[in-house]
Amino acid sequence: MTSTTLDGGAAAPAEGNLKSRLRRAERLRKLKAIGLVAPLALFLVVVFVVPIGSMLLNSVDNGSLRQVMPQTASALAQWDGEGLPGEATFAAFAEELRDSRRGGGLGSVGRRLNYENPEYRGLLMRTLMGLPAESDDWRATLIDIDPAWGETATWRGIQAAAPPRTDRYLLASLDLERGADGEIQRVDQQDRLYQAVFQRTLVIAGGVTLICLALGFPLAYLLATLPAKTSNLLMILVLLPFWTSLLVRTAAWIILLQSNGLANQTLQTLGLIESPLQLVFNRTGVFFAMVHILLPFMVLPLYSVMKGISPSYQRAAVSLGAHPFAAFWQVYAPQTLSGVAAGTILVFIMALGYYITPALVGGPADQMVSYYVAYYTNTTNNWGMAAALGSILLAVTLLLYLVYHRLVNRKQLIGS
Amino acid sequence: MPNPSNDPSPDPSTSLIRFAAVQKTYDGEQLVVKDLNLAIEPGEFVTLLGPSGSGKTTCLMMLAGFEVPTSGDIFLRDQRLNSVPPHKRNFGMVFQNYALFPHMTVEENIRYPLKTRRLPAAEADRKVSEILDMIQLRDFAKRRPAQLSGGQQQRVALARSLVFEPQLVLMDEPLGALDKQLREQMQLEIKHLHEQLGLTVVFVTHDQSEALTMSDRVAVFNDGVIQQIDTPSNLYEYPANAFVAQFIGENNTLAGRVESVEGERCRARFGEGLATGALLGPGLGVGDATHLSIRPERVKLNGAARALPNRLPARVHEFIYLGDHLRVRCALPGNDDFVARVPVDDFDADMKPGDTIELGWRDEDVRALDAP
Numbered sequence: 001m002t003s004t005t006l007d008g009g010a011a012a013p014a015e016g017n018l019k020s021r022l023r024r025a026e027r028l029r030k031l032k033a034i035g036l037v038a039p040l041a042l043f044l045v046v047v048f049v050v051p052i053g054s055m056l057l058n059s060v061d062n063g064s065l066r067q068v069m070p071q072t073a074s075a076l077a078q079w080d081g082e083g084l085p086g087e088a089t090f091a092a093f094a095e096e097l098r099d100s101r102r103g104g105g106l107g108s109v110g111r112r113l114n115y116e117n118p119e120y121r122g123l124l125m126r127t128l129m130g131l132p133a134e135s136d137d138w139r140a141t142l143i144d145i146d147p148a149w150g151e152t153a154t155w156r157g158i159q160a161a162a163p164p165r166t167d168r169y170l171l172a173s174l175d176l177e178r179g180a181d182g183e184i185q186r187v188d189q190q191d192r193l194y195q196a197v198f199q200r201t202l203v204i205a206g207g208v209t210l211i212c213l214a215l216g217f218p219l220a221y222l223l224a225t226l227p228a229k230t231s232n233l234l235m236i237l238v239l240l241p242f243w244t245s246l247l248v249r250t251a252a253w254i255i256l257l258q259s260n261g262l263a264n265q266t267l268q269t270l271g272l273i274e275s276p277l278q279l280v281f282n283r284t285g286v287f288f289a290m291v292h293i294l295l296p297f298m299v300l301p302l303y304s305v306m307k308g309i310s311p312s313y314q315r316a317a318v319s320l321g322a323h324p325f326a327a328f329w330q331v332y333a334p335q336t337l338s339g340v341a342a343g344t345i346l347v348f349i350m351a352l353g354y355y356i357t358p359a360l361v362g363g364p365a366d367q368m369v370s371y372y373v374a375y376y377t378n379t380t381n382n383w384g385m386a387a388a389l390g391s392i393l394l395a396v397t398l399l400l401y402l403v404y405h406r407l408v409n410r411k412q413l414i415g416s
Numbered sequence: 417m418p419n420p421s422n423d424p425s426p427d428p429s430t431s432l433i434r435f436a437a438v439q440k441t442y443d444g445e446q447l448v449v450k451d452l453n454l455a456i457e458p459g460e461f462v463t464l465l466g467p468s469g470s471g472k473t474t475c476l477m478m479l480a481g482f483e484v485p486t487s488g489d490i491f492l493r494d495q496r497l498n499s500v501p502p503h504k505r506n507f508g509m510v511f512q513n514y515a516l517f518p519h520m521t522v523e524e525n526i527r528y529p530l531k532t533r534r535l536p537a538a539e540a541d542r543k544v545s546e547i548l549d550m551i552q553l554r555d556f557a558k559r560r561p562a563q564l565s566g567g568q569q570q571r572v573a574l575a576r577s578l579v580f581e582p583q584l585v586l587m588d589e590p591l592g593a594l595d596k597q598l599r600e601q602m603q604l605e606i607k608h609l610h611e612q613l614g615l616t617v618v619f620v621t622h623d624q625s626e627a628l629t630m631s632d633r634v635a636v637f638n639d640g641v642i643q644q645i646d647t648p649s650n651l652y653e654y655p656a657n658a659f660v661a662q663f664i665g666e667n668n669t670l671a672g673r674v675e676s677v678e679g680e681r682c683r684a685r686f687g688e689g690l691a692t693g694a695l696l697g698p699g700l701g702v703g704d705a706t707h708l709s710i711r712p713e714r715v716k717l718n719g720a721a722r723a724l725p726n727r728l729p730a731r732v733h734e735f736i737y738l739g740d741h742l743r744v745r746c747a748l749p750g751n752d753d754f755v756a757r758v759p760v761d762d763f764d765a766d767m768k769p770g771d772t773i774e775l776g777w778r779d780e781d782v783r784a785l786d787a788p
Contacts, residue, residue: 315482316515318503319586320529320576327503330528334519 052394058387062166064112065158068105069096073162076155085155090138093158097124098131109161111381115168116157123148169388194372194389198396201368204283204358205351208290212298212347213340215291220302220339225311238299246293250360253289254280257361285361293357294350298343305339341408345401352397369393431455432584432616433479438488440474448474450640452488456584456618461610463619463627466637467663473588475637476620480586481505492583503532508577508585512592514569516561522572523548523557529580547575567598574606578613587619591626603629624664628652636660652711656698658785661709666757668715670708670750674784677702684708684784687749692726693779697786705787714781715756717744718764721776730754732771748775 066073071092079085100106106124113120123146130145142149149155160166171177171184175192179185186192219238223231241249256262257279264276279285309332317327355370369389376386433456440449449471456462464472477483478490481502490497497505508529516525523544530540548554551571553564561569570590577585587606591599607630610617621627627634628648635645636659644656655661658669672686674696682696684706694708721727730748742763744756756775767773 310513310515312511312513312515313517315480315502316509316511317517317528317532318482319480319505319507319509321503321506321532321580322528323503323532326532331517335517337519 055387056391056394058383059169059391060165060167061384061387062112062161062164062168064105064108065161066164068100068103068109069093072096072158076159076162079155079159081152081156081159083152084139084150087137087139090142090149094131094135094138094142097128101128112161113157115382115384116160119148120157123154166384169384170392172385173388173392197367197369197372198392200366201352201393202396204286204290204366204368205348205354207287208294208351209298209344209348211287211291212295213344216295216298216302216343217336217340220299220306223299223303224306224309235303238296241293241296246356247360249293250289250357253285253292253361257285257288280361282363283366286358286366289357289361290351290354294347297346297350301342301346302336302339305336305342309335337408341404345404349397349401352393430457432458432460432493433618434491435475435479436489436491438475438478438485438490440471440478440483440486447486448640449478449485452642454635454642454645456616458616459614461607461615461617461619461630461632463621463631463634464637465621465624465627465634465663467622470637471640472620472622472635472637476586476588476618479584479618480507480509506580506582508580508582510573510577510585510587510590512589514561514573514590514593516569516572516576518561521558521560522553522564525561525572526576526579529576533580543579547579551575566594567602570594570602571605574609578609578615583616585615585617587617589621590619591621591623599626600629606630628664636663638663655709655783655785658707658709658787661707661783661785666712666755668710668712668751668754670710671787672706672708672750672784674700674702674704674706681779682784687751690728690749692777692782694782694784695780697784699786700784706784707787709783709785710777710781712743712755712757714777715754716776717756717758717762718774720762721774724776724778726779726782727774727776729772730775732767732769732773734769735767744773746773746775 069092072089075089075092076085079089097106100109106128110121110124113124127142127145127149132141135141139149160168168178172187173194175187175195176184177187223234223238226234254261258264259276259278261279263279264273267273268276279288313331313335314324314327317331318324322330352368353370354368355374358366358368359371370393373386373389373393376382376389433454435452435454438449438452439447441447452471452475454462454475464475466472474483478485479497481497481500485498492500492505517528520528526544526547527540530543535543545554548557551574553568553571553575556564556568561572564572573590590606591602594602603626606617606619609615610630619627619630628651631648633645634648634651636643636651638659644651644660646654646656651660651664655664661667662669670686670692672684675683675685675691677696677700680696682694682700683691684694685691686708692708697706700706716724728748730746733745733747733753736743736745737760740760742758742760744758744767746754746756748754754775
């Protein structure tokens with residue numbers, strides 16, 4: 001008994017000692033590893049994590065009123081929304097409206113308030129023009145300048161822009177809005193747009209992925225089974241599109257597919273069609289161009305997985321009595337699953353974000369989410385909507401990825 | 417003593433498999449298999465043995481149906497096999513890397529050939545269960561191949577190739593990936609399975625000890641030609657030519673010339689003015705160049721050599737101690753690397769490297785073979 005206790009007591013510190021010695025011995029190696037990874041990690045934080053984080057924040061940011069008119073914003077935040085706000089609010093608003101001209105804040109406030117109602121910018125300009133230097137009764141003065149200041153709805157609109165965060169962009173991206181009572185409701189039928197855009201984006205990306213898989217799988221199989229000399233040559237042809245600019249390739253498709261382009265002329269010369277087919281500036285053109293651009297991203301992961309599958313598996317299946325087709329589907333194809341998974345997820349996610357190609361070779365009904373993101377950032381300067389659309393696209397992508405990952409992992413081979 | 421001149425090839429009319437004048441070329445220039453004739457009896461364990469590139473694997477692949485003979489025929493009994501696709505041949509095959517399907521469990525792997533044959537589920541269950549017991553892997557039925565050791569994977573591959581009771585089992589270097597001890601154990605297991613189940617096995621290997629351990633007959637391949645096909649003991653004791661003598665077991669070679677012939681014996685000169693009696697190999701006559709082949713264990717030293725008819729002096733290079741025996745490397749006229757194998761008990765401890773010793777052997781321990 002005693003000796004056991006002694007032994008145990010002696011062993012424990014020795015073990016701890018061993019562990020700490022191991023840690024010390026490994027420390028230098030760990031430092032080296034961190035040193036090697038650090039530049040990339042830093043780069044990723046700067047160009048990836050920070051922009052995405054700020055984009056996510058932008059989608060709920062409501063700071064423009066609070067920045068330019070802090071007193072008005074905090075006064076309205078406390079207003080109950082009934083009747084009209086108090087004289088102090090009117091006074092603060094008038095004061096800050098006058099000051100806003102100098103800082104250039106008027107533009108951003110006007111833009112923000114216009115999302116609530118497109119009348120606001122004009123109202124603010126008119127009010128600013130007629131604003132006297134001093135007034136005893138700001139309420140009467142403002143209503144005198146424009147009767148809109150006497151309406152509750154006007155102040156409610158400004159109140160909606162007062163809190164520091166808002167869900168209006170995210171809701172608008174899903175064709176939703178908050179009604180007068182604050183309940184979430186669908187927007188009017190004729191204003192609905194984004195649900196259809198998201199749906200279209202998923203359909204186009206999914207269609208491109210399926211076509212790429214259907215075309216890429218046999219090609220990758222051929223590449224993986226041919227002798228190295230021939231397969232290397234074919235691999236160069238697969239990679240060839242990478243050497244040309246995306247814009248050039250897309251423009252080339254327009255030339256090939258247009259009404260009097262090569263494709264239509266050939267078909268007409270062969271007598272297969274009477275009049276030219278509409279192949280571009282519609283969904284067909286989008287599929288042609290996007291599949292062409294994204295095909296290598298399907299072929300490469302498939303090829304690398306197939307290259308590692310020994311031909312003896314199929315031979316074994318055949319020797320066990322399976323027809324060569326059965327051997328292929330039962331034995332070979334399941335082993336390519338990880339390549340199929342990698343290829344499809346890669347192509348799908350890249351396709352989701354496509355912007356230039358659909359914009360050039362698609363029609364108005366073929367524009368994807370990224371088109372609207374670009375529209376809001378470049379044309380209307382509505383960062384809130386752009387960020388909200390981007391965030392929702394990101395969320396949908398992550399969700400789909402998780403579902404997919406789980407599905408594939410369940411079927412995925414263990415080990416090997 | 418078995419008669420070496422007796423042809424051990426079986427009667428072709430009863431054989432299970434027959435290669436008739438089979439040739440194979442891949443590039444249209446060089447024959448990988450040249451004029452192969454080989455008959456395999458039902459229940460036989462035949463090994464195709466040879467160095468890499470000797471054509472033995474090509475023969476197996478033609479038999480399995482994965483390669484087509486360029487000319488000649490392969491028969492299964494009296495059915496011509498050339499045009500039968502591999503999945504209809506009903507041969508079991510064990511591959512070098514086992515080729516167990518990684519996405520299937522052990523049980524699913526073994527069931528696969530029964531599934532392709534559309535066996536009723538109950539019968540398939542019974543067969544899988546029986547064979548799992550036989551290979552003693554019942555507890556591993558639900559595991560995937562990657563979770564098994566090399567030896568276990570080997571047994572699963574074996575079970576999968578046997579479960580549908582094929583008329584012939586082909587094995588393509590199935591033990592190559594195992595370590596020495598496990599390999600020797602599996603050699604015996606396969607040999608016992610062959611005996612218990614009455615299997616007909618064609619086994620390909622480049623390991624001569626594996627071939628000698630397991631086979632009823634061994635076909636020694638070199639350069640696309642079967643050099644000799646015989647029982648393991650005949651191959652060792654009566655090699656048909658210098659290649660076989662060199663490839664099977666350890667061998668000393670002395671280049672010489674046949675001086676006189678007397679029945680199955682002859683006298684041959686070698687080195688400078690030395691001569692020995694020898695058994696005459698096939699196809700040799702007086703004046704022919706010959707390779708004299710002597711197994712190291714037949715060479716006697718000093719005292720033990722005194723009474724023998726062929727004696728000559730040699731200088732010792734070194735002694736190599738191997739536990740049960742010693743190898744004495746020495747130089748004699750015509751061969752700088754001549755090896756004698758001496759039991760440890762017979763060894764004279766006074767011998768040192770550099771000493772001159774006397775070597776001796778009987779006439780019948782030497783075979784005069786064709787010089788390649």
